[in-house]
Amino acid sequence: MKKLDIHPGDEFGNWTVLKRVDSNSGWTQYLCRCKCGEEKVVRGHHLISGKSQSCGKCGARSIERVVDAKPKTNNTSGQNGVSWKEKDKRWEASISYHGKRMYLGYFEDLDDAITARKAAERYLAVNKGLPDD
Numbered sequence: 001m002k003k004l005d006i007h008p009g010d011e012f013g014n015w016t017v018l019k020r021v022d023s024n025s026g027w028t029q030y031l032c033r034c035k036c037g038e039e040k041v042v043r044g045h046h047l048i049s050g051k052s053q054s055c056g057k058c059g060a061r062s063i064e065r066v067v068d069a070k071p072k073t074n075n076t077s078g079q080n081g082v083s084w085k086e087k088d089k090r091w092e093a094s095i096s097y098h099g100k101r102m103y104l105g106y107f108e109d110l111d112d113a114i115t116a117r118k119a120a121e122r123y124l125a126v127n128k129g130l131p132d133d
Contacts, residue, residue: 004028004044013053015042057098066097067121077110081117095120 006028010017015032021041023029028044038055046052069080076084077091085092085106091113093104104120107113 006030006044012047079114079117082113093117097124
């Protein structure tokens with residue numbers, strides 16, 4: 001296996017490498033600090049390949065992934081986070097970010113559900129996260 005040429009102080013996206021850390025996983029790993037201050041152990045090949053560029057909690061880039069994601073092929077509304085609930089005969093709106101899901105409500109009208117989702121996306125973009133319960 002080729003040795004990774006990564007040193008403390010090297011930058012990869014928003015990560016700054018602090019030090020190499022020992023691991024029993026077999027992967028070469030590094031303690032890194034994101035520009036927001038979050039520290040995390042990251043695999044070296046994820047740094048080199050660009051697969052990991054930040055902690056994912058701080059930057060607009062991860063928020064853009066939520067907002068700009070294309071709807072799945074089985075999406076009935078054409079809008080992420082808005083789906084038809086056959087049992088209730090209503091539209092449900094929700095938004096998920098970093099493993100936290102916020103239900104926005106049930107709506108008789110599709111446009112109202114989409115409006116609620118868009119408002120949640122704007123909230124997420126401004127506040128860089130969902131509110132705590």
